[in-house]
Amino acid sequence: MEQALATNPLVDLPSSREKILDVAEQLFSRRGYAGVGLREVADGVGLGKSSLFHHFRSKDQLYAELLGRVLRRLRNQLRPIVTAELAPAEKLVRWIEALVDALAEQPASARLLVRELVEDGQFQSEELPEAVEATQVLSEILGGIRQLLAEGIEQGVFRQVSIPHTVQTLIGATVYHFASGEFGDGLLGRSLFSAEAVKTRKQELIATLQQGWMA
Amino acid sequence: MEQALATNPLVDLPSSREKILDVAEQLFSRRGYAGVGLREVADGVGLGKSSLFHHFRSKDQLYAELLGRVLRRLRNQLRPIVTAELAPAEKLVRWIEALVDALAEQPASARLLVRELVEDGQFQSEELPEAVEATQVLSEILGGIRQLLAEGIEQGVFRQVSIPHTVQTLIGATVYHFASGEFGDGLLGRSLFSAEAVKTRKQELIATLQQGWMA
DNA sequence: CGCCCGACCGACCGATCGGTCGGGGGCCTC
DNA sequence: GAGGCCCCCGACCGATCGGTCGGTCGGGCG
Numbered sequence: 001m002e003q004a005l006a007t008n009p010l011v012d013l014p015s016s017r018e019k020i021l022d023v024a025e026q027l028f029s030r031r032g033y034a035g036v037g038l039r040e041v042a043d044g045v046g047l048g049k050s051s052l053f054h055h056f057r058s059k060d061q062l063y064a065e066l067l068g069r070v071l072r073r074l075r076n077q078l079r080p081i082v083t084a085e086l087a088p089a090e091k092l093v094r095w096i097e098a099l100v101d102a103l104a105e106q107p108a109s110a111r112l113l114v115r116e117l118v119e120d121g122q123f124q125s126e127e128l129p130e131a132v133e134a135t136q137v138l139s140e141i142l143g144g145i146r147q148l149l150a151e152g153i154e155q156g157v158f159r160q161v162s163i164p165h166t167v168q169t170l171i172g173a174t175v176y177h178f179a180s181g182e183f184g185d186g187l188l189g190r191s192l193f194s195a196e197a198v199k200t201r202k203q204e205l206i207a208t209l210q211q212g213w214m215a
Numbered sequence: 216m217e218q219a220l221a222t223n224p225l226v227d228l229p230s231s232r233e234k235i236l237d238v239a240e241q242l243f244s245r246r247g248y249a250g251v252g253l254r255e256v257a258d259g260v261g262l263g264k265s266s267l268f269h270h271f272r273s274k275d276q277l278y279a280e281l282l283g284r285v286l287r288r289l290r291n292q293l294r295p296i297v298t299a300e301l302a303p304a305e306k307l308v309r310w311i312e313a314l315v316d317a318l319a320e321q322p323a324s325a326r327l328l329v330r331e332l333v334e335d336g337q338f339q340s341e342e343l344p345e346a347v348e349a350t351q352v353l354s355e356i357l358g359g360i361r362q363l364l365a366e367g368i369e370q371g372v373f374r375q376v377s378i379p380h381t382v383q384t385l386i387g388a389t390v391y392h393f394a395s396g397e398f399g400d401g402l403l404g405r406s407l408f409s410a411e412a413v414k415t416r417k418q419e420l421i422a423t424l425q426q427g428w429m430a
Numbered sequence: 431c432g433c434c435c436g437a438c439c440g441a442c443c444g445a446t447c448g449g450t451c452g453g454g455g456g457c458c459t460c
Numbered sequence: 461g462a463g464g465c466c467c468c469c470g471a472c473c474g475a476t477c478g479g480t481c482g483g484t485c486g487g488g489c490g
Contacts, residue, residue, distance in 0.1 A: 016467080030335050035249035037447065048469050050450080055467095059448065114333050114391070117398045118326055120245050142402075164402045165419040168395065172387025176329070180383065183332045187357075187379045204380040212427030231437075252477065263439050265480080270437090274478065 017055045019045050025066055029108035030181075032115055033063055064130035067116060070109045071137040077102045082144035088152030089214070093206055095148060096174070100205070103178040104198045110178035117171070142167065158213045166213070173205055232270045234260050240281055244323035245396075247330055248278055279345035282331060285324045286352040290359075292317045297359035303367030304429070308421055310363060311389070315420070318393040319413045325393035332386070357382065373428045381428070388420055 023044035027036040038059055042049040056062040081095050103110045149166055152158035177184065177192070184192045191197060238259035242251040253274055257264040271277040296310045318325045364381055367373035392399065392407070399407045406412060 032247050032249060032334075034247060038449090039446080047467095049448090050470075051468050053449070111333055114329065118329050118333075118394045118396060119247075120396050159422075161423070162415055162419050164404070165416060166423075167402060168392050168399060169388045169420070169423065171395075172389075172391035173384045174387075176387035176391040177383050179333045180386075181333060181335050184383060187382060189379070200377060201380060204377050205384070207374075208376070208381075208384065208427035209423070212423035253479090254476080262437095264478090265440075266438050268479070 016045070016047065016051075020047075020052060020055055020062070021066055021069060024062055025070070025108045025112065028063060028066065029111035029115070033059075033119075061128055061130055064128050064134055067112065068130055068134040068137065070106070070112055071134050071141070073106070074099070074102055074109070075137050075141050078141060078144060082148055087157070088148065088155055089157050089210065091148055092152065092213075093210065095145065096170070096205055096209070097202055099170075099174050100178075100198060100202050103174060104193055107178070107193050110175050111181065113175050114179040117175075145170065152213075156215055159215050161213055170209070173209070177201060231260065231262065231266075235262070235267060235270055235277070236281055236284060239277055240285070240323045240327065243278060243281065244326035244330070248274075248334075276343055276345055279343050279349055282327065283345055283349040283352065285321070285327055286349050286356070288321070289314070289317050289324070290352050290356050293356060293359060297363055302372070303363065303370055304372050304425065306363055307367065307428075308425065310360065311385070311420055311424070312417055314385075314389050315393075315413060315417050318389060319408055322393070322408050325390050326396065328390050329394040332390075360385065367428075371430055374430050376428055385424070388424070392416060 020041065024036075024041050027041060027044065038052055039049050041062075042052055052062070056065065077098050078095060081091060081098055084091065084094075086094070145167055146163055149158065149161070149163050153160055153163075180187075180192065188197055235256065239251075239256050242256060242259065253267055254264050256277075257267055260267075267277070271280065292313050293310060296306060296313055299306065299309075301309070360382055361378055364373065364376070364378050368375055368378075395402075395407065403412055
């Protein structure tokens with residue numbers, strides 16, 4: 001996180017802009033869009049507040065860009081699984097594992113996503129191009145899992161579950177879980193993101209859901 | 216909502232105070248604690264902002280009281296099921312049904328709860344007595360479902376699932392689902408709270424989870 | 431009648447909000 | 461060495477934040 005960045009003349013881009021996004025991701029994920037002021041973000045980066053506006057047009061745009069970054073990461077890790085040549089049951093297991101891994105790798109992601117899903121989306125309706133792109137990436141991810149489920153049902157390996165409800169259950173069991181912060185830590189008696197807890201989560205999920213959806 | 220309240224000399228209590236809580240519940244659930252100003256709450260009730268402080272000490276206290284109201288409702292609807300004399304499998308089904316019904320009845324509840332669970336709880340650590348009480352009610356609810364699951368495992372009718380993870384899955388599949396607002400509406404193609412969608416949710420949940428947890 | 435009190439109000443407080451503006455310093459290129 | 465560009469800054473803007481204050485009003489009660 002704190003390597004020598006400025007000393008590398010070739011890829012010094014990850015400097016301020018990325019640092020702002022990193023800090024903002026931590027803060028927004030914990031206390032929400034309205035709960036964090038730009039002053040605090042700037043302080044966390046070690047810049048003046050007005051410097052943020054050199055890199056981003058507005059608070060809205062900063063947030064939208066953040067969301068896009070998180071969603072693109074997820075999409076990139078999940079896409080190859082949907083398009084792979086595998087049996088649906090195997091695909092589903094790998095998809096769940098990959099989603100859990102992706103969420104566990106970057107603890108702020110799940111919280112950010114839950115906030116966005118629970119919010120009455122002011123962002124997708126904005127004319128901000130970054131927000132529009134983020135919405136598209138989300139649609140891609142959803143399309144993938146829907147297709148995966150549809151395949152399995154068509155081939156008769158899954159029960160005839162309701163696809164939208166199943167998607168919701170999956171999101172709840174993964175994204176919500178890793179977004180549950182201190183509450184989840186307290187329930188589990190350890191950090192949600194400890195290697196042990198992540199492994200157990202995968203096992204429990206796959207056992208429950210696979211068994212619950214198999215024909 | 217707009218009956219003649221003041222004309223009834225016996226039960227005129229549900230007047231302003233309850234009205235404030237109702238309006239605040241709608242607003243906070245949709246845009247979060249930090250996202251709603253007291254001015255807007257007061258306008259929604261039809262009062263001046265300063266009048267809110269006649270009924271509540273602070274914004275924090277108003278919010279804590281709100282949370283307590285929601286949690287007490289849930290506890291009161293779930294408690295009799297845990298203590299009932301029924302087989303664990305039957306109890307679990309009824310518990311899920313009751314939770315879904317309770318969340319579906321008052322659409323703001325689920326969103327409020329998800330926000331609270333995802334937030335790094337500033338409220339339970341506060342010295343606000345209303346917040347402490349709300350935390351206790353939440354613990355009661357959690358204790359109930361934990362006990363229910365433990366019973367089932369002990370009697371061998373449930374698999375040896377991890378109880379904390381199972382609780383998380385249950386919360387995700389119910390509370391998150393009904394908190395997912397416009398996103399969930401879009402996924403389902405109808406309102407999350409339509410009678411049809413609620414009924415389907417119950418069926419899907421019970422089928423999946425029961426089948427996934429039975430020994 | 432006079433008195434009290436709960437409900438309510440507008441004006442106001444200091445602080446903070448997102449955002450703007452003019453300018454300064456380092457570095458690269460003519 | 462003179463410009464140009466990128467990055468950054470402090471000072472400042474109007475608006476809004478949670479919260480306070482003094483005071484008005486009307487109904488119940490002695």
